[in-house]
Amino acid sequence: MKKTLASDNYAGTSPEIIEAITKVNNGHQGAYGADEATLEAAKMFKRLLKEDIEVFFTMNGTGANVTALSTVCPSYGAVICSSAAHINVDECGAPEKFGGFKLLTVEKQDGKLTPQDIQPFLVNLGEQHWSQPKVVSITQATEYGTIYSVAEIKEIVDFAHKNNLLVHVDGARISNAAVSLGVSFKEMLVDTGVDFISFGGTKNGLMFGEAVIFLNTKLAENYKYVRKQGMQLLSKMRFISAQFLALFDGDLWSKNASHANKMAQLLADGLSKVPNVEITQRVQANGVFAIIDPSVIPVLQEQSPFYVWNEQTHEVRLMCSFDTTEEEINQFIATLEKLSSVSV
Structure with missing residues (x-):
């Protein structure tokens, strides 16, 4: 079959991932995450990032973004993002429909936000007639293939937290960003103070599956209910979790x-x-x-x-x-x- 330059979603699945799926396709295990692979995958992410996190798996990137944002942003709230952001352009209005919140977008030639881009939205706070900004969502790497440096992420996070905003990272291509910068995921996400992440796998060799990771665990309290409502709770979850284990088993x-x-x-x-x-x-x-x-x-x-x-x-x-x-x-x-x- 003809290969393409259309999307990394067009690519097949890494042989190592196929092997991992085959290995867990043996016997019966607990459903909805009560299986050995899912428990081990959560531990793996804790080793990768930090111990005090909450890890959840979803079936696709839109599901990860929408359920994660909907958990922390009320329907009267707003999410600030680039106009090119996947949540704005390529999710068919799912964030607004499912979460009910408003997207506040910024036109950026390279897809990257700065604190200066966020500042104009911090008006009429507390005014009942206006949607209230609650989250800044950045994409790493961006939809234009550009990458935030660790310092740029830290600057955004510091500014956001100073103004009572949370920071979400859409990490559909988070691995591409990490190897490009030559930094660890911990340096990029934990040390900069990011609150929660949609951690991608499908664009980097997985068959399907993404992870929602709350670095700020207080935000995760109701996520399991939102994931279920959002139809992202896979019953045979071991087939997602095993893929992430294989992805990080070695390099x-x-x-x-x-x-x-x-x-x-x-x-x-x-x-x-x-x-x-x-x-x-x-x-x-x-x-x-x-x-x-x-x-x-x-x-x-x-x-x-x-x-x-x-x-x-x-x-x-x-x-x-x-x-x-x-x-x-x-x-x-x-x-x-x-x-x-x-x-x-």
Whole structure:
């Protein structure tokens, strides 16, 4: 089957993950998280982050984001996020419908918020006619493939906490961010003071499954009820938990993310040498954003499907995965070079 640059969601599942699923597919175990793999996976995250956390597993990223935010943000509240945030653009209004809260968005060219972006929303606090800001949600890595440094996260968290706001991290590509920065998850999330996380796995080799992790355990009190209401409580949870155990048993998480990031950089390097191609974002994770001659886009998509991110500017998004190969990247660049020379 043809591989694509459309999304890291298009990739298959790491063989190690398939093996882990097969191993737990043996006999009967307790349902709804009362199984050995889920208990061990929670311990694993505690070793990875800190002991005093609450760990829950969900079936997908939207479910993780929506249930987590809905637990801590009342329906009269608001979540501040980038206009490009997944919760704003790609979740079909699920946060607002399920949680009832309002999204307050900021237009950012690189998808990254700053304290200065948050400040304008801190008006009319306590005014009954206005939605009340409760949470700042940042995406790491962002939907534009950019990454918050540890210092930038700490600055946002300090500002948010000073103004009685909580900080959520949508970590669909959290592993790509960690290997790019060369820091541990603890340094990125715990030491900066983040309150809760949607910890991604599907985009880094898992078949399915994400984790909601409350670093501030006081926020987790009612999460189990919200997860159940939100239809994210998988009865055979061991098939999610076993995948996370395999991901962090050794360096699979790092190997997969590092390879995807490396392929994106290789792609960006090649594209930068093609005339009339403009790389629009700093390539820090596994995504490349570029403006390409619209006349060649359909032909390129026949070879390796990808999405046009902005129809007006002809900006495309090219995503690399744990199984993207150098040969595929080189073929894509060679085809673009050939098409570009013909179209000139």
